[in-house]
Amino acid sequence: MSNAKPLPVIPCCPPLTxxxxxxxxxxxxxxxxxxxxxxxxxRLFSAVASHEGGEACVCDISxxxxxxxxxxHHLKKLKEAGLLTSERxxxxxxxxxxxxxLAAMGSLLxxxxxx
Amino acid sequence: MSNAKPLPVIPCCPPLTxxxxxxxxxxxxxxxxxxxxxxxxxRLFSAVASHEGGEACVCDISxxxxxxxxxxHHLKKLKEAGLLTSERxxxxxxxxxxxxxLAAMGSLLxxxxxx
Numbered sequence: 441m442s443n444a445k446p447l448p449v450i451p452c453c454p455p456l457t458x459x460x461x462x463x464x465x466x467x468x469x470x471x472x473x474x475x476x477x478x479x480x481x482x483r484l485f486s487a488v489a490s491h492e493g494g495e496a497c498v499c500d501i502s503x504x505x506x507x508x509x510x511x512x513h514h515l516k517k518l519k520e521a522g523l524l525t526s527e528r529x530x531x532x533x534x535x536x537x538x539x540x541x542l543a544a545m546g547s548l549l550x551x552x553x554x555x
Numbered sequence: 556m557s558n559a560k561p562l563p564v565i566p567c568c569p570p571l572t573x574x575x576x577x578x579x580x581x582x583x584x585x586x587x588x589x590x591x592x593x594x595x596x597x598r599l600f601s602a603v604a605s606h607e608g609g610e611a612c613v614c615d616i617s618x619x620x621x622x623x624x625x626x627x628h629h630l631k632k633l634k635e636a637g638l639l640t641s642e643r644x645x646x647x648x649x650x651x652x653x654x655x656x657l658a659a660m661g662s663l664l665x666x667x668x669x670x
Contacts, residue, residue: 459605
């Protein structure tokens with residue numbers, strides 16, 4: 441049985457070159473960008489995204505030059521913004537990048553390549 | 556002869572899934588994301604990016620529900636962050652998306668497709 445929880449989804453946005461964003465699209469997109477608009481959060485996000493297996497526990501990624509409580513604070517912010525998901529397994533909480541975030545970033549750049 | 560001015564460049568970042576960002580990469584990337592982390596700025600940015608010919612004057616894009624001085628303020632912020640460039644022609648100032656911004660967003664998602 442899976443421990444996976446329902447994932448938050450970031451349905452943002454049309455390609456930047458397609459048309460001006462609506463107010464709602466801009467709200468959603470800006471929330472995502474704002475969450476990544478802090479150097480420590482962006483480092484943590486890239487550390488999770490690039491970690492082996494696509495997930496990382498705090499123990500793997502706290503080498504970002506700030507205290508452990510600050511790391512936890514920023515991980516919580518990234519979760520609240522829907523950019524990371526987390527799952528407790530035993531002693532540790534494991535973080536993953538919410539896949540729709542990368543999909544949302546990709547969609548900003550243009551329509552998906554034909555398959 | 557071209558009126559083009561030297562463009563600011565945003566050399567950011569390796570693909571998110573490649574390795575954790577360095578402090579410097581995170582600073583650069585976070586500055587870009589922070590500039591887009593405001594709904595009005597993101598609407599203006601998408602309005603410029605999607606406008607015919609890839610450029611727009613204030614007169615084309617001020618329909619974002621805020622006052623003209625607020626529009627000007629946010630366009631200035633986007634310029635300062637290196638996301639837009641501007642050029643005065645006659646009465647109007649024309650804005651363009653700095654191409655390296657879209658390149659930087661693309662690079663976050665992975666290596667460029669082979670050509």
